[in-house]
Amino acid sequence: MTLSKNKILAINPGATSTKIAVYEEDQLLFKKTIEHSIESLKQFPKLFDQYQYRLDLILRILEKENTQLKTLTAIVGRGGLLKPLAGGTYRVNEKMIEDLKVADQGEHASNLGAVIAANLGNQLNIPAFIVDPVSVDEMEPVARISGLADLRRISLSHALNMKAVARKIAKEIGKNYEEVNFIVVHLGSGVSVTPHKKGKMIDVNNAKAEGPFSPDRCGGLPADQLVKLCFSGRYTYDELREKLMNKGGLYSYFGTTDLRQVEAMATNGDLQADIVLEALAYQVAKEIGAMATVLMGQVDRIILTGGIAYSKRIVADITKRVKFIAPVVVVAGEEELESLALGALRVMRGEEVAAQYS
């Protein structure tokens, strides 16, 4: 008897892009990135208004790549801002869709991943999954204390890519992920700095609200000045949220989220560009130092990943400040599509049971 092969569509909606890939078993058939300019997304007041736009683009690519929908056996999307949960592969269910639509935990492009996967899955009568969503929460109790009884620290991060990269580097040094201590830093549109202690992310700067600034986010801010800004009457609630989350960081200084453009400005003698880039590396290094104390100095590797890890300048500036802690390894770019597909594949092959979101 010949068993039919698994053919999996992986969908990763990001702030400025939608990335898709199709895998046959663990073999990549094709991968495509659709870039979305801030202008093209401006027409959609709410995140879910982008649903049909992104779906149409995905369907157009599948058609162009001669991938017939009926040949797919599963769909997997990047999981969004769900309730805090353990890492792993989850089957998309009604409760998940409801939570993502209500966006109780906040809006983020990844909230669309499960919804697009579920709707396509329903249409084709095949399962839909998410893997290691951004709300993976493995923080230790002590890390949850904020310093104000009304507020608690929460875990939002690039868990999918960081866990995949950590597993890969652990393997390269002949260990299991569950045996090592790493500090993994995702340098993308947002920045996550995470101590991984024997397979668990025991702390993280919330990539939406804390830690270093990033291409489009402000990171942690001086609290008293922020309170004054909130009550200045200059911004509505939505405007200020947008300013901090999508128009902070590099964008607030230079009107672009493209680090390469800011590097070019610095190379051409722009002193402001030079100091802001230095500050980005400085803040990331400082956060790594803090996370080294979380691991009590027992750090096997510091891993830099994400799009910005392609930048020689940023990598060198971070490395010179943190290399006294542990060897620095660079895995530029991200492996999110592959991690999504492999997470779904493990369940489809019966190697892992899909977790239930409730």
Ligand SMILES: Nc1ncnc2c1ncn2[C@@H]1O[C@H](COP(=O)(O)OP(=O)(O)O)[C@@H](O)[C@H]1O
């Ligand atoms: N070769 C490169 N050199 C420097 N920066 C880069 C390079 N490629 C991408 N970047 C920067 O990486 C950032 C986006 O990272 P990425 O991981 O793609 O983000 P996302 O979180 O949106 O997936 C952008 O600021 C982009 O300019």
Ligand SMILES: CCCC(=O)OP(=O)(O)O
């Ligand atoms: C909310 C954590 C994940 C995140 O920040 O992703 P992007 O960098 O892709 O926006």
